[in-house]
Amino acid sequence: MEIQELQKMASQVRRDIIRMVHSATCGHPGASLGCTDFFTALYFKVLDHNPKFNMEGKGEDMFFLSNGHISPVWYSVLARSGYFPISELATFRKLDSRLQGHPATHEGLPGVRVASGSLGQGMSVAIGVALAKKLDGDDKLVYCLTGDGELQEGQNWEAMMFAAHHKVDNLIVTVDWNGQQIDGANDDVISLGDLPAKWTSFGWEVLHMSGNDMADVLKVLAEAKAATGKGKPVCILMKTDMGYGVDYMMGTHKWHGKAPNDEQAEAALAQLEETIGDY
Amino acid sequence: MESYGKKATRNGYGDAMLELGRQNPNVVALCADLVGSLKIQGFIDEFPERFIQVGVAEANMMGIAAGLATAGKIPFTGTFANFSTGRVYDQIRQSIAYSHKNVKICASHAGISLGEDGATHQIMEDIAMMKALPGMVVINPCDYEQTKQATFAIAEHHGPVYLRFGRPGWPMFITGEHKFEIGKALQLSEGSDVSIFATGHLVWKAIEAAKQLETQGVSCEVINIHTIKPLDEEAILDSVSKTQCVVTAEEHQILGGLGGSIAQLLARKMPTPIEFVGMNDKFGESGTTADLLEKYGMDTPNVIEAVKTAISRK
Known part of the structure; x- marks a missing residue:
């Protein structure tokens, strides 16, 4: 996909997020919207992946979501990449659904390889x-996304x-650095301090990304890929706006884990063009 | 049944791992800075590329194991039982059990028998935690040979397993003729007056108790429940239907251990007098293995006393 098409896809994914969370009357729209450009670039441009899902993922790039609460954005890009029917997005958070509130393998949802939601586990x-890819001589890459509050x-x-220490240089970890968490700004809850210096001093190659600028997302993901295989794991510190694309959700932690009501959903959807077609 | 010497159960794990490494190229060993304690230097020497040292970071070890299993490896994690369970319960719950990962959680120094290190390390609650997880297999072998057999068996089983073993040298009595099958109880002696269901180190105490009771005219059926989950319900009910009373013996808290599983089964299917030998809602302390088992009521005389009480309640 070219950049204009990726931007169209991102707009559609944002509509999916609003509609899923509104329909479920709960969920986490804030960072889902903030990370939409990243997910869209990853699944429609960067990853060498096969939507005919195979758990072991041999010969494929593999993605792991550590901050599982932003499941709406992941489910949307998985469905729209062909992992499962987009109509299934309507079942999000409902009884008998494969789309659990937080991602899980238990119901067999294609695209998900481990449960996440209890924070801090995805990077491990x-x-x-x-490591398994290295043992197998598989030169594909492993990607992981974590939240910033999660780094606590x-x-x-x-x-x-x-x-x-183990030179896991086939790994690209991206941090969604939106500066917000449930109880407020990171700096008010528990400051992350000098995050770039911390990652650097831990021995990682550190890159910076403007996560809501599709051109920069593509550029930095390409740079990250080029930085692999050189003896160091790669970290992308991705600045995003929580709630990006919906004006009243931006610049606040208040939409971290709250669904819009009918009027709010309508106001949000009015700001997001239906480019490909709603589910 | 006689003992033919002493060896620690953890040696059974280490020896089996070396053999497993030769048999199965997918087997990967992880360790959290306790290589000597887990007896896996042999594996490391022969398969350095399939050994992962994680340092003192057990939570990370469990996550890495889940990732290795995702990609088709068979990871065996190694640390003390305390750090294999309580310290990392949420990692096991989410990344391994709920996610159906083929991870083998191998835990040494379980129970009070680890001795002088004291109660910080003497975990007596691990079986309770692990058996409560849906889909988790829980195995507590009773001697060196059975630990070896169990280590081979869990490599063949697809799914998460908790394998619990210990530190001290311990009587060996299981031989190659005793076949190990996950979920199948092992009958060690036939009897008619009482069923003694024992797991781990206390199987030997049950055998000793049965010998002494035999001289007093009490006929004991000693059954080794090495697999606490899934429980061999059929073998338990078969024995109890004959003996009509039960003693359980384990190096674990009575609350939440093997005894609790058997009591739940019998309450539903065959209400029977039952007595429990185990740790009675206490923390341990520093001391020798023998002194601690005696002081905290997990020794041969405790099994004998429990048998007499159980029989008197028939």
Whole structure:
């Protein structure tokens, strides 16, 4: 896909997010909207992946979502990439659905390889997969997305130390650095401090991305790929606006985990062009 | 049944891992800075590329194991039982059990028998935690040979497993003639007055108790429940229908252990007098293995006393 098509897809994915969360009357629209450009670029341009889903993913790039609460954006791009029917997005968070509130393998949803939601675990799992790829001589890459508030979980720092020590250089971890978490701004809850310096001092190659500028997302993902295979794990610090694309959801933590009501959903959808067709 | 020497159950794990490494190229060993304790140096020497040292970071180890399993490897994690369960329960729950990962959680130094390190390390709640997880297989072998057999068996089983073993040298009595099958109880002696269901190190205590009781005219059926989950309900009910009373013996809290599983089964299918030998809602302390088992009521005389009480309640 070219950049204009990716932007159209991103608009459609944002509509999916609003409609899913509105229909479920709960869920996490804020960071889902913020990460939409990243997910769209990843699934429609960057990943070498096969929507005829295979758990082991041999010979494929593999993606792991650590901050599982932004499941709406992931489900939307998975469905629109062909992993499962887009009509299934209507079942999000409802009884007997494969689209659990937080991603799970339990119901057999294609595209999901491990459950996430309890924070801080995804990077470790991604490292395990990356190690298996090295053992198998598989030169494809492993991608992982984490939240920023999530970095307050200690397991991440265990994983970061490990990946540098063991030279897990087939791994690209992106941090959704929107500066917000449930109780407020990171800086008011628990400051992350000098995040670039921390990752650098842990031995990672650190790149910066403007996560709501599709051109920059594509550019930095390409740079990240080029930085793999050089003895260091790669980190992308991705600045995003939580709620990007819906004016009243932007610049606040208040839409982290809250669904819009009927009027709010209508106002949000009016700002997001239906480019490909709603589910 | 006689003992033919002493060896620690953890040696059974280490010896089996070396053999498994030779048999199955998908087997990967992980360890959290306890290589000597887990006895896996042999595996590391022969298969350095399939050994992953994670350092003192057990949560990360469980996640990495889940990732290795996702990609088709058979990871065996190694650390003490305390750090294999309580410290990393949420990682096991979400990344391994709920996600159906083929991870083998191998835990040494379980129970009070680890001795002098004291209660910080003497986990007696691990079986309770692990058996509560849907889909988790829970195995507590009783001696060196059975730990070896169990290690081979879990490599063949697809799904998450908790394998619990211990630190001290312990009597060996299981031989190659005792076939190990996950979920199948092992009858060690036939009897008519009481069924003693024992797991782990306390199987030997049950055998000793049965020998002494035999001289007093009490006929004991000793059954080794190495697999606490899934429980061999058929073998338990068969034995209890004959003996009509039960003693359970385990190096674990009575709350939430093997005894609880058997009591739940019998309450539903065959209400029967039952007595429990185990840790009675206490933390341990520093001491020798023998002194601790005696002080906290998990020794041969405790099994004998429990048998007499159970029989008196028939």
